[in-house]
Amino acid sequence: xxxxxxxxxxxxxxxxxxxxxxxxxxxxxxxxxxxxxxxxxxxxxxxxxxxxxxxxxxxxxxxxxxxxxxxxxxxxxxxxxxxxxxxxxxxxxxxxxxxxxxxxxxxxxxxxxxxxxxxxxxxxxxxxxxxxxxxxxxxxxxxxxxxxxxxxxxxxxxxxxxxxxxxxxxxxxxxxxxxxxxxxxxxxxxxxxxxxxxxxxxxxxxxxxxxxxxxxxxxxxxxxx
Amino acid sequence: xxxxxxxxxxxxxxxxxxxxxxxxxxxxxxxxxxxxxxxxxxxxxxxxxxxxxxxxxxxxxxxxxxxxxxxxxxxxxxxxxxxxxxxxxxxxxxxxxxxxxxxxxxxxxxxxxxxxxxxxxxxxxxxxxxxxxxxxxxxxxxxxxxxxxxxxxxxxxxxxxxxxxxxxxxxxxxxxxxxxxxxxxxxxxxxxxxxxxxxxxxxxxxxxxxxxxxxxxxxxxxxxxxxxxxxxxxxxxxxxxxxxxxxxxxxxxxxxxxxxxxxxxxxxxxxxxxxxxxxxxxxxxxxxxxxxxxxxxxxxxxxxxxxxxxxxxxxxxxxxxxxxxxxxxxxxxxxxxxxxxxxxxxxxxxxxxxxxxxxxxxxxxxxxxxxxxxxxxxxxxxxxxxxxxxxxxxxxxxxxxxxxxxxxxxxxxxxxxxxxxxxxxxxxxxxxxxxxxxxxxxxxxxxxxxxxxxxxxxxxxxxxxxxxxxxxxxxxxxxxxxxxxxxxxxxxxxxxxxxxxxxxxxxxxxxxxxxxxxxxxxxxxxxxxxxxxxxxxxxxxxxxxxxxxxxxxxxxxxxxxx
Numbered sequence: 047x048x049x050x051x052x053x054x055x056x057x058x059x060x061x062x063x064x065x066x067x068x069x070x071x072x073x074x075x076x077x078x079x080x081x082x083x084x085x086x087x088x089x090x091x092x093x094x095x096x097x098x099x100x101x102x103x104x105x106x107x108x109x110x111x112x113x114x115x116x117x118x119x120x121x122x123x124x125x126x127x128x129x130x131x132x133x134x135x136x137x138x139x140x141x142x143x144x145x146x147x148x149x150x151x152x153x154x155x156x157x158x159x160x161x162x163x164x165x166x167x168x169x170x171x172x173x174x175x176x177x178x179x180x181x182x183x184x185x186x187x188x189x190x191x192x193x194x195x196x197x198x199x200x201x202x203x204x205x206x207x208x209x210x211x212x213x214x215x216x217x218x219x220x221x222x223x224x225x226x227x228x229x230x231x232x233x234x235x236x237x238x239x240x241x242x243x244x245x246x247x248x249x250x251x252x253x254x255x256x257x258x259x260x261x262x263x264x265x266x267x268x269x270x271x
Numbered sequence: 272x273x274x275x276x277x278x279x280x281x282x283x284x285x286x287x288x289x290x291x292x293x294x295x296x297x298x299x300x301x302x303x304x305x306x307x308x309x310x311x312x313x314x315x316x317x318x319x320x321x322x323x324x325x326x327x328x329x330x331x332x333x334x335x336x337x338x339x340x341x342x343x344x345x346x347x348x349x350x351x352x353x354x355x356x357x358x359x360x361x362x363x364x365x366x367x368x369x370x371x372x373x374x375x376x377x378x379x380x381x382x383x384x385x386x387x388x389x390x391x392x393x394x395x396x397x398x399x400x401x402x403x404x405x406x407x408x409x410x411x412x413x414x415x416x417x418x419x420x421x422x423x424x425x426x427x428x429x430x431x432x433x434x435x436x437x438x439x440x441x442x443x444x445x446x447x448x449x450x451x452x453x454x455x456x457x458x459x460x461x462x463x464x465x466x467x468x469x470x471x472x473x474x475x476x477x478x479x480x481x482x483x484x485x486x487x488x489x490x491x492x493x494x495x496x497x498x499x500x501x502x503x504x505x506x507x508x509x510x511x512x513x514x515x516x517x518x519x520x521x522x523x524x525x526x527x528x529x530x531x532x533x534x535x536x537x538x539x540x541x542x543x544x545x546x547x548x549x550x551x552x553x554x555x556x557x558x559x560x561x562x563x564x565x566x567x568x569x570x571x572x573x574x575x576x577x578x579x580x581x582x583x584x585x586x587x588x589x590x591x592x593x594x595x596x597x598x599x600x601x602x603x604x605x606x607x608x609x610x611x612x613x614x615x616x617x618x619x620x621x622x623x624x625x626x627x628x629x630x631x632x633x634x635x636x637x638x639x640x641x642x643x644x645x646x647x648x649x650x651x652x653x654x655x656x657x658x659x660x661x662x663x664x665x666x667x668x669x670x671x672x673x674x675x676x677x678x679x680x681x682x683x684x685x686x687x688x689x690x691x692x693x694x695x696x697x698x699x700x701x702x703x704x705x706x707x708x709x710x711x712x713x714x715x716x717x718x719x720x721x722x723x724x725x726x727x728x729x730x731x732x733x734x735x736x737x738x739x740x741x742x743x744x745x746x747x748x749x750x751x752x753x754x755x756x757x758x759x760x761x762x763x764x765x766x767x768x769x770x771x772x773x774x775x776x777x778x779x780x781x782x783x784x785x786x787x788x789x790x791x792x793x794x795x796x797x798x799x800x801x802x803x804x805x806x807x808x809x810x811x812x813x814x815x816x817x818x819x820x821x822x823x824x825x826x827x828x829x830x831x832x833x
Contacts, residue, residue, distance in 0.1 A: 130332035132332075182332075262316075265319045
């Protein structure tokens with residue numbers, strides 16, 4: 047009897063703590079939308095449009111295969127790739143959606159170069175969002191990350207069976223395997239870690255990251271260290 | 272219902288704990304606030320950030336998030352190392368960006384402000400983790416470990432057959448990461464392979480004789496009497512400490528050999544003081560006559576010539592600790608693997624005869640010792656005293672020349688040979704009938720003699736006065752004049768010690784003659800003077816016969832025959 051009361055009290059304490067933690071974090075979070083996020087371009091477009099820098103409903107650029115109704119000039123830079131003697135994967139030139147991201151973040155194409163216009167607002171090298179064309183000091187992208195790679199490198203989790211929850215604690219959240227939710231066509235891309243539209247972003251997360259970096263949870267999603 | 276919830280929560284906590292085993296999260300390299308060590312952040316929850324960043328890393332690989340330290344290191348070097356490490360390179364610099372203590376732990380590239388560590392810690396605090404910029408007391412790093420190096424060294428495994436866990440970098444260089452995996456602490460000290468019994472060390476280091484060495488095989492433990500022989504080890508036996516009995520891979524205390532103590536004899540005494548090894552050898556060195564190992568520190572250099580000109584003696588001058596065993600024959604036992612000087616004066620490695628170790632110092636070099644008595648034929652070179660071509664010599668290097676030695680105690684015969692240690696040994700040794708440590712480490716009797724050997728003139732004869740001689744030469748035979756017919760008169764009545772007429776080592780062929788210097792006759796000239804004709808000599812006239820011309824104890828000997 048005595049112990050039952052004690053355990054009940056413990057449960058209440060734990061529940062209270064969890065609730066307090068939730069409320070402590072919640073005020074820092076934005077609503078899970080692009081509006082108001084770093085990628086809300088309404089402020090630099092005279093007509094206040096948000097999406098137009100990247101997308102158009104008609105006459106989109108189809109030169110990049112996976113580009114969704116693409117409206118922005120696409121970078122033509124040749125990138126210096128990441129390499130490491132201990133890496134099993136072999137990065138190629140940025141492909142897929144990563145090339146779209148780099149079309150602003152490599153600093154070679156203006157943020158406002160879209161819809162046939164030549165813009166003038168470049169991401170500057172001094173900006174923390176600047177990636178440049180030298181990717182040798184950035185996490186490798188456009189690499190195949192599948193079960194075979196995880197077998198070759200025991201420092202990686204098997205993406206086909208490892209589960210991840212993205213946007214946890216936000217108004218949009220999803221749980222599935224790393225392969226399903228983070229690896230388009232089994233490739234690590236910018237979008238593996240970042241949500242360009244600020245949808246599946248946990249409350250309080252920086253840099254539009256899809257999984258919190260508290261306790262380096264995002265890193266450990268893939269890296270088994 | 273609440274009880275059920277608690278069980279669910281506890282189960283989740285336990286599951287999470289299990290999942291973290293053997294990951295960086297449960298290791299001291301988790302510097303985040305959740306880390307298990309004492310050096311952790313005050314609030315920072317990110318784990319990887321202390322070393323890695325996803326963007327704008329430097330150096331680029333492996334996405335490094337820390338500044339590179341300078342090039343102000345003092346690299347390891349030793350007279351026997353075949354590799355010549357320079358400034359640290361590659362991944363070792365990454366490790367040193369925390370472990371050299373020059374860059375704040377929380378100073379990372381992708382944060383504008385330094386991450387605050389708990390407890391006021393800024394830099395790597397003193398302890399096992401602080402390597403510093405002086406790498407002279409650390410295992411060498413950042414050198415190419417090549418097949419050529421292994422061949423040159425002779426006691427290194429070819430790098431081509433290293434266990435896959437032991438990795439050289441892309442340039443074939445040995446780095447911190449060859450022994451350590453910063454992300455995996457399953458074996459302790461972030462080692463890539465368990466090191467009980469020095470399993471990791473011997474993956475590279477194959478010391479001659481090590482397989483049979485008690486330093487590798489002994490299960491002896493510590494008797495718990497201070498000081499602790501293994502203060503920086505978790506292992507509790509000689510066998511399990513193995514290399515670690517004497518060496519430390521980092522922040523070693525003693526000299527260029529990465530030793531556990533500054534004074535090399537302290538390395539040995541940590542165990543050979545009776546607290547681990549059964550015999551207290553170290554106490555021997557405090558006896559009246561001893562090899563002066565305490566007089567010098569780090570004087571022994573394994574790269575020095577076998578013939579020691581720079582006078583010193585350290586344990587390692589006689590013993591090769593990697594190869595020595597407890598075998599009954601010293602050459603295959605305590606002296607196994609030692610270097611020496613052979614009877615012809617040439618270097619031998621390893622020795623084939625015990626006396627070859629003694630000849631390192633007591634033969635041709637400037638460091639040899641003067642005779643204890645002034646003699647007709649003064650000879651400092653012990654090697655020359657024992658040559659089988661000499662007119663006489665104690666049978667160390669070969670059986671003796673004299674076929675008639677009635678005093679010899681069985682099983683000794685004139686065909687027998689003896690060792691230096693049959694005379695020069697501890698007064699507690701088995702040679703002296705004791706149970707103490709064998710070997711010429713020290714003795715109450717000078718010069719490191721197993722038994723008493725009085726050399727002062729006018730000494731009353733007794734069994735103990737010349738116990739050393741009487742150990743092999745029967746006192747009753749000597750005093751019964753079974754060989755020299757005047758032994759009794761000289762030794763008992765005239766109280767002349769053996770040493771006045773006999774030179775115990777031998778008389779060299781370059782000085783003595785087969786007419787005058789048989790039977791180890793080489794007079795102590797402080798006692799034996801020339802006679803009235805100016806002669807001071809013994810003349811051998813055959814079996815048990817001879818004559819003397821000399822003046823001794825006031826007695827003029829003029830062709831005095833027996």
